[in-house]
Amino acid sequence: MADVENKKSQKPKSTVLGSTISIFFIGIDEFCEHCIRSMIPLFLRIFFNWYDLTTTVHQIFVALSYLTPIFGALIADLWLGKFKTIVYLSIVYVLGQIVLTISSIHDITDSNQDGIPDNIPIHMALSMIGLSLFTLGTGGIKPCVAAFGGDQFLEHEKKKRSIFFSVFYFSMNAGMLLSIFIRPKLSAHHCGIHTKQLCFPLTFGVPAAVMAVGLVVFIVGSRLCIKVPPQRNILVKVCCCIGFAIKNRFLHRDPVYPRRKHWMDWAEEKHDKLLIAQVKMVLKVLFLFIPLPLFWALIREQSRWIFQAEHMNGDFGLFVIQPGQMQTLGPIMILVLVVIMESIIYPLVAKCNLNFTPLKRMTVGMFLTALAFISAAVVQLQIDRTLTDFPSANNGQAKFINLQNKPMFVGAGEYNFPLAPFEAKGYMNFDKPFHLNLGSGSEYLVNVMKKSRSSIVIFQDEEIVKAVMFSDASAKPWNGENKIRFLNGYGLSLDISGGVQSFGNVSSNDMSHYIYIPQGEAKFLIRDDRGEVCQYNLSLGFSSAYTLIIPSTFTFERCKESIIAEMDISPNSVHIAWQIPQYFLIAAGEVMFSVTGLEFTYTQTPSNMKSMLQAGWLFTYAVAVIFAAIFPDAWRLQVQWAEYILFASLLVVVCIIFAINARFYLRAGVMPPSP
Template sequence: MALHIALSMVGLLLIALGTGGIKPCVAAFGGDQFTDEQYIYENLISKVNIHSTGKAEKYILLYLLLSINAGSLLSTIITPILRGQQCGIHTQQQCYPLAFGVPAALMVVALIVFIIGSGMYNKTAPEGNILVKVCKCVGFAIKNRYKHRDSRYPKREHWMDWAEEKYDKLLIAQVKMVLKVLFLYIPLPMFWALFDQQGSRWTLQATTMNGNFGGFVVQPDQMQTFNPILILIMVPIMDSIVYPLIAKCNLNFSPLKRITVGMFLAALAFVAAALVQLQIDASLPTFPTSTQSQAKFINMMNTSLTGQAGEFPLDLKSYEATPEYFTFTESFNLQLEGASYAVSLTEGTRNTLVVIKDAISPRPIQFSDFAAKPEEGKNAIRFFNGYRNRLNITSDKAEYGDIVSNNMSEYRNISFGNTKFTILDEVNMQACVYEQTLAFGSSFTLVIPPTLTFGQMCEGIVQVTDITPNSVHMAWLIPQYFLITAGEVVFSVTGLEFSYSQAPSNMKSVLQAGWLLTVAVGNIIVLIVAEAATLPDQWAEYILFASLLVLVCIIFAVMAYFYTYIDPVKIEAQFSQPEDEKKRRSLEMVKRASIDYHNDKRRISDSSNTYQTKM
């Protein structure tokens, strides 16, 4: 187990390193593919109405988001299917190696394709580690400001101006632009704290719901497919219809206002999740608290039994179970037909006491039950063998093996749908089949009585419900997925555009990295809030996160109100070095000379054609 944990941590670390290397650079790399000299660049500019960038890089950001969500859609559909396959050397189990192996192989293919096409890309030569330069410049400014904190030194317009003694004004101006945007990022992690719970809290929420949509069945973790599906639909609609309509109405729907709206929509999504959770909680059985224990009773004798379990009277019919669990706060005394038994139950557990005939008097046998809904929306099934002989039980979805008389099998998790159990009497070599249609999230004890009749079908098996199936349908999750996706579209896409448009020419990847860093901080916030709140009800935790995001949304709106949009190109032009200006002018002269050359060539050609015509 320790090795598995260590390998899992290594895998997560490698994913983090790979993601950190790819995501901050991919948008900037895409933007580098367009140059001022390319006609396509100018052609795209005329087609794009972008409030924040006004440049063709907008398409790169949109295509990037659509590509990411197309991959996410395929992953959330295919990976659960691959995982659901049975594989293994010693024992058959869910095939996680296949679920991880296929994406890994596809990633290798993608890398090969990327390398093959490497020569077609427009590559900007690296100019050192700009992040290190930024950090050194900021560090020097702080150090120099602290060193000259005396009142005799004149104040400077900006605290970064204290770096002028060592760094040129262009770099300082660029750092100012970066810090100005990074300051706005401070409230943003709260959005990601809610958004990324789709893969955790919301998936767990789906495990307690019914995923049967009639023509198809949705597994709990496949509900995440609604996010990329809605992204692929909503992004083009927002970009080509909604935003242009808003612009025609002369509404100032600036990038920072869009981000604010996105945060508010995410908060509404969690309010919707809380309302759904209240409906789920109303449908769930009452599970024991940490100071309680529960028990139900199954009578395996061929006569009815009466008695007392603590303060609860018992009236058990033959081969039947009590319809509900009884809750106890301490050990209790069980009295059956004049016999008395001291029963001790572990706190926080559910238990089944099977009453069998021992010599003359009845005797209880204690077994532990599920004290929560089965994982992944599956169904926990077990058998109690009250038959006189050893039975071997198998099914098309699980193996139970041999079960001796008066003993209980282990629970086996079985997925939704019709399941056939084959029961074999190993002494008389008789077999029969028992069929059961399973929903989602249920738990059953199938009692095989001494009166079991072997034939084509197993007759006489008693189905005892430990946990009722999920009754709230997964379709009720769609509104919250719609709201969180709408929030992502106006928050994430706009945030990437804003970061790109407000970044200096050589620091676009720095701001992209800063934007992505808010995602990591958001995930840390989830851990802190969830551990600190310790709320007993999940719906209350959803409301807590929604309230925190609304508060942060208000703070961000105030910060955005005082933000002034900038044009990095104009600011950088003010601090351009003479050498850079010479290069720019030389390039313009070359362009003009080229244009004059082609114009002269065309005039000569036209004159020649005219002369030949006259001849």
């Protein structure tokens, strides 16, 4: 009863302040964690040239950040209590950020001032120490902050506590969203004493300063918070109770002994009924957690939606959304839906007298997540209908361009076709070398490389008709950008530029290299040696490729009419807005599942083991991360929409398993107090 009496004795204290501090602190934590975590892969690649190890190292530290909550929970529930654990591990957290910041300062060991550290092992050791401390700190405080906030409410304040966990989750996603917007601004800076490089010290140092300030605010405001003391030997008691029950059941396995209602009842000979009841509660909750690692592993696959967005059109007219920016939609929708669910949906359901229990909410959340992947599959089917047919591993493709100001007839292997002046024809598939017949005795043996695309340009060189092959773009450009190049059929060399980029001086009957141009109105300047200049404008969509043909009839006075825009890869046509339903469904599912899960885990466990069960909740996510790291291609399919359907099907299976487990979950009435 000591714990309950402790809370009652502190009833006059401000519980609002304690919960507010927890909400503020978790927002700070999420902001700092995502700022640093998102920069780690780039830091390892650029600073240490770890191109092959980057993904593995990053996944290891992500997994550890969800395993270390067990360590933090043990300290909180058995030794220091939640408040001191948060403070001490936050100091470790900040120290890790400081060490990581120091490790990223290349000038420390750059004695010859060439911009390259002279002693990479020192930087490597510091970065690993910093990352380890950072991981221990951020993981260790995760279960304690939520449980500490929940402790600020008395037993009769269930509604306030429910609102707290919603606002708590709101704060987590607000911090994450803030990091998405601020981190690119930090990482865009260059700094250094001798040479200017990407400013990793700024990117790591700012979150360290923010976390330090947040820790000070947390400590200063904590004097009015409820601090539940730890039960120092509770874990030992639980383990002994479970061990004795198993041992006693084994010794009394003979049918002559009467059966007991629950296998933990075999511990009654040695342990009191209160402890046995508490252990039963913990085991029931842990039993519900069994399917969660698979659920989290599938949820992580929504990261593939970014690649889906790469094949979509993000032009909304008044503004443009780049494919990589769609990931911000998830946190934004979560912020909105947390408010809507808590202020409108749940109260409305309660007024309708529907028995919408926490476990039912979580089940519905899982089902909505499955629907999100079905929506993604439908969108993918629409995208697949518009995708360019690229060559396979068994063939290559070739396009034929007539750069002459006269029609001609071409024979290319089994293909025979006419070409008008300055016309392009293709792409055609070739699985072996072929004879190219251009008439007038001009014949070539052409070998198109497999899995590649080429343009065969046909032009008149004095009395001979010649053909030259150029490599083409063989895949969609990423990040919504467009690949543009020029084919000069004009009689003179031309200097061509696009914005700040230059195609260089393109000789007659030659092809320039590709340059990347973003979506929008592109402007190109074309100059010749005589000083004549013209501007050519081209409206570009997303992820296309063009060969801009300058024919022999080109004139600077009629620049736009003279140039022929030959499309090599068509722009994305399916609008990115079709992804909104899937982001809405998965955000709604996450709010109903995760927010409710946090609250359920807190309320359904004894007060002396709340941090431990919060850590158990986070541990299920760690298992999912480890699984993804060990088996990265566990459910890869060649057809993307079929892969999304597979994810949806597996989520439905997880949903059914969880619903069955929830059906047999028996709540033990009023939760017994801690001894």
